[in-house]
Amino acid sequence: MSADEQSGPGRVPGRQFFFNPGPTHIPDSVFGAMHRPVIDFLAPEFIEVLTRVHERTKRVLKCSQHLLFYGTNGHGAWEGALANVFSPGDKMLMIESGHFSINWAKMAQELGLEVELLAADWRHGVPAGALEERLGKDKAHEIKGVMVVHNETATGLAHPIADIRREMDAAGHPAMLLVDTISSLASFDFRFDEWGVDLAVGGSQKGLMMITGLSFIAISERAMAASETAGITRSFVDWKQMMTVKPQRFPGTTPVHLFYGLDEALRILEAEGLDRVFARHARLAGAIRAAIAHWGEGYRSGIRVDADGPSGPVEKMELLCADPARVSNSVTAALTPSGIDANHFRRIALNKYNLSLGQGLGPLAGKVFRIGHLGDLNEPMVLGALATMELAMRDAGMPHRPGGVQAALDTLGQTN
Amino acid sequence: MSADEQSGPGRVPGRQFFFNPGPTHIPDSVFGAMHRPVIDFLAPEFIEVLTRVHERTKRVLKCSQHLLFYGTNGHGAWEGALANVFSPGDKMLMIESGHFSINWAKMAQELGLEVELLAADWRHGVPAGALEERLGKDKAHEIKGVMVVHNETATGLAHPIADIRREMDAAGHPAMLLVDTISSLASFDFRFDEWGVDLAVGGSQKGLMMITGLSFIAISERAMAASETAGITRSFVDWKQMMTVKPQRFPGTTPVHLFYGLDEALRILEAEGLDRVFARHARLAGAIRAAIAHWGEGYRSGIRVDADGPSGPVEKMELLCADPARVSNSVTAALTPSGIDANHFRRIALNKYNLSLGQGLGPLAGKVFRIGHLGDLNEPMVLGALATMELAMRDAGMPHRPGGVQAALDTLGQTN
Amino acid sequence: MSADEQSGPGRVPGRQFFFNPGPTHIPDSVFGAMHRPVIDFLAPEFIEVLTRVHERTKRVLKCSQHLLFYGTNGHGAWEGALANVFSPGDKMLMIESGHFSINWAKMAQELGLEVELLAADWRHGVPAGALEERLGKDKAHEIKGVMVVHNETATGLAHPIADIRREMDAAGHPAMLLVDTISSLASFDFRFDEWGVDLAVGGSQKGLMMITGLSFIAISERAMAASETAGITRSFVDWKQMMTVKPQRFPGTTPVHLFYGLDEALRILEAEGLDRVFARHARLAGAIRAAIAHWGEGYRSGIRVDADGPSGPVEKMELLCADPARVSNSVTAALTPSGIDANHFRRIALNKYNLSLGQGLGPLAGKVFRIGHLGDLNEPMVLGALATMELAMRDAGMPHRPGGVQAALDTLGQTN
């Protein structure tokens, strides 16, 4: 148990409120499903589980084409999506949105691809039309893939994937569309087939309510066909060997326990129903945004953010995402008033009240705190987190208008 | 797993907020300690665990005398405390406080004892001096035992046991002092030795943070001596057979798994330290009372409550316990405005928001809701519960002044 | 976790083989079902579970009449079956079979009943006809209840309950028939209705594959009717208060977690099917008896056993139960050669090989070892236990003919 680590002298009592957009709330029955003896990964009993997990995950992705799992976190699938379909020197266009868009682009470069950033203010993302315009200029179709993070976990900005597809179509451009759905899937809508996505990357540890350790790629027929002739030096993430049996095999040992867990998590998701799951995330996210708006007295600055950080000082707390049409229903980031260390506030929340919040990443370190509000979440959990944030704001001396929870209650009262 | 029951179509997502004063929050590691193969209850390895649980429980009880466990809920220990020490026709004096005092008295009667109620308004409890006065009249020392519920779970009233002992001493009365500590132990202070208690009954499922299934009796030397000559027809709860080995044996099979769980729960308690545990309960209880006072606009009626129910209509929400010196730090009950069904409000909280609150018991059914705030609890949990109550009050049409959470925050800000 | 106890320096590696007839093998999913947040025992979601457990348990008992659970081990139900239906001074006839029959009789005496032992050699049990003969003499029908332990856990002897009922009928005697099914139920056949049983006591921790903590009584209409006018001083085990709601209520807090566990265990039992479960127990028990016969070279002494112990020396190992028609399919006891301490052998098995065997009880201490072979058990588990016994016999210097496992294999080969 390593119980001493879990509950030593410094243990903060009670259940930790984990509102870090890193992994998420995991139902007890998911752990229960994993607490079982090992099983031969070739046993028919396990193949049945693996097959069902494939089917269920495809239903969540709204994908009728191909799906392959990796026994890794999302970064393994990031690499798999790039290394199997593209070849050294291929040009990729990354729609900039923040830390994770930058990191995925960096990985593409490490793998020998050439990446162009479609630059954007991180608070707004790339404006409508910009992609169509850029692709329109690429008459030679040198751009082989358009990469986009559906939900930028670092900023709480969600891209309209259907619109992106429309812009690609309007430009008549044949590039593959690659979407990172790691922090969006099963929290808000994603439609692999309908939106013409070619490669969608997901992970077990966010909306799918499982521990970290599984990732996957939904693959269009077109991308699968391309993988037969293209690709980058690869072995561990290579698709060919994985597709020799149905639904798939793994290079090396299959992580059977993780599939038992994910099967149960997907069962719970399906029992609630995706539409109800999405509505719940939307309702709870709205309450969180209402609290932040209240704390900041509705302050809306014109500050921009990019890899160099914020363009100016922040007077009061405000949402990092400045486009109301793109606010995320799974992750929310708030800019804190300049001069206040967001991490000091986070440490009080964690060490004094057992509330774990996310830090600002890269240029936003200390200037932002992030709230993950996805997975097996409900009103008392969100309200408890918001109230505790206000408590920690007092302790941290962070300026705020008291009453954030009340604002959240008002919102919830209207949307229930 | 019976997963379908746990997460069927009607499952309310997220972790249930359980604020019913029935059982309590149980840390994961307590369940983990129980998930293990069976062990021979005579194996030295298990005897070591059983012995340590005895020692730890005695430290929590502040008892250096005897302790015996039963593999039952608290009612088993209630019976054991009566049946081993008293004889048919013995007269007991019960200090009235509400539902559980009445029930324990009823059990004594069923066992052939004669019980006199020291009557009290349930909102105040027996006034200071009343016990001394009553005992003073019992010149013949016909009263063999004084029974009191330390924390009346039905009303949220806590008796001052040290004062009760002082009144008994002042009256020079030799009756045994029996205390039910089921919902007080490990939530606020109890001192078996120092307060001269003769029989203290406790259970695993409240402040001790375990599942229901174990109960125990702390026994003074005097009570143990009495048990050798006195007693009521009994077998299952009989002490003699239990004391043939150290630390004890059980009639029939020992519930070994439950002791593994309790051992871990006690380890956690000791790691935090009882004084810190008590301070935490006091702080959180204060926040809850502040919210209720706010919702009811500080309303304080002169209504009395007894087995016939409230003596008059309630205009606004108020604490059931009307004596500020006796408010409980583990359970709080609130009277709801007359005409409002407290259970309707409770059902909304449960079915819509996954918040479980306690019902009014006996004559208080529908007129009271109860909040259990004991065990492995922290600020975010309490604040989330309070905010959700206000949400459910809106839905239920229950009159209240908005802002209860803010009032709780103000209190917490001062007591941290 | 108390991990240090579980795996300290003295931890014997690997999974313990628990072949003590005390509790039994518990599937992981049963523990998984218990690892869940507390739930209000009045919540409809829990009432559904409790109701289903009632129904499932009645199907296992083949009982269409009444059933009540206690949150205790089997001794609680033992007391409940006596205290609700019989009155002080009532005469009971106990069919002697060993330690547990003696103990239940003792409990009846402690509760104020008068008990007559229908004496028997523990190796054979009461001979056919003896009960009919004794009841035939009771013209005045002074005997109010006939008590029998279906499977005597201390000796591995199973009584033919249908025959007992036939003898009672043949004698035209109206006494109630009380059966302890604790170590028989769900291991071999029991038929409450068909066999005209009035009170059947069972527990969670044996064939039902759960931890210790729940027990129950199946109650005939006749016994239930009797409980309305008869009974012994009682409160905790009293039926009246338990029957005010359906399927039942509990005095005090309901042990909800235990019912979640039992529900899952019963689901597994029903998925296998009772008939297959019985066939499996019979097959495995046969293999164990074959091994013992082999080790003892088929030795069959004429020694008798009663409360004074064996009537003479034992030359070679032999089954304690000397009637092949009454050998138990859930528990087997073996007499060890005189001069050999059976407990020394047991300690080697446990401390060196992690195999837990049962001790001889009462007059059989040190003269017998017992094997529990019930619950979630299969061939590899039984064969591993048998082979390890032979290993420990070598170490302990216990005389035996090598090759017990081979004998078991021969038997299994014929019965699969």
Added chain:
Amino acid sequence: MSADEQSGPGRVPGRQFFFNPGPTHIPDSVFGAMHRPVIDFLAPEFIEVLTRVHERTKRVLKCSQHLLFYGTNGHGAWEGALANVFSPGDKMLMIESGHFSINWAKMAQELGLEVELLAADWRHGVPAGALEERLGKDKAHEIKGVMVVHNETATGLAHPIADIRREMDAAGHPAMLLVDTISSLASFDFRFDEWGVDLAVGGSQKGLMMITGLSFIAISERAMAASETAGITRSFVDWKQMMTVKPQRFPGTTPVHLFYGLDEALRILEAEGLDRVFARHARLAGAIRAAIAHWGEGYRSGIRVDADGPSGPVEKMELLCADPARVSNSVTAALTPSGIDANHFRRIALNKYNLSLGQGLGPLAGKVFRIGHLGDLNEPMVLGALATMELAMRDAGMPHRPGGVQAALDTLGQTN
């Protein structure tokens, strides 16, 4: 829980005996340690766990140099060990031993390395001196790495790593030494520092008694230095980004739960003590080999095996590994008599008796069955597995001399 999968109509009762050399026996407390809320992977509390796991793993590896974990199975670490230290076109020498040696070589080729097989009969492995001879010819030191699988999981042959190092030294060759310890580590001795290993790959799911999902590379100072200038196109398995903080960071989300589990597993290992763990594995492996020798009547053919399969027919069962000095103490493979489908036998063992055995891999499919005997294992488990194999041999009509368990008992009797 997906309980229906686990216990549906086809569920074979009892605990599955998992003797597949794929993953291994996992103590309950390891699962218990994983059943806990998510934690921020940057939280000091988790960093402490991660640091301790690093330290403990290094002690098991007997490595004082570098260690890096991957959140993958062993194949991820296989790739990491190759991709960070070697460059496209580098020449590797693989010491052939069977399926896994071939597969790791294939991976090296996929990554652009040139691989030469030091060919060997799979039943003996490369003869002593062959490596020294080959390296001696490589005057130009074109060979950059010598690759060897410490324990070939496909054949049950263990290489003497210290001898391999001696041959490299004798040849005065500077190639890196790469060792796959996946199925040897914590089962028998491995000494990273002392044996001059440069890159050792291990996984969580074998001797470390954890679920599949973590792997690691021990890295010598020399290999680490080489990684700064060499390497193959890589991103996910790249070391540079992982070494920016202590003890390491992960690309993407850290699989925190897996580290809690591994920490507990390592704690158990250290509590037993590596030397005792090794002695236990040796003793149990000896018993298994004795049973196989008995079943095959000590048959020892001169058949050789390579990628084309066995060189001739097999008359009776015999160990696949033909060199007594190289038999593995963690995995044993047995050649089955020609004409008998080893997989038919395996299916009976699994479907009828719940015993899972490993299949023959590649050219050995249907001609070999494999026994994994590593991890949290004891005598009853091994003996139960052996006895059940004999039971399944009867059912499958596989020729064998009865009495394998007895032969195992004889061996254990001498080595305890």
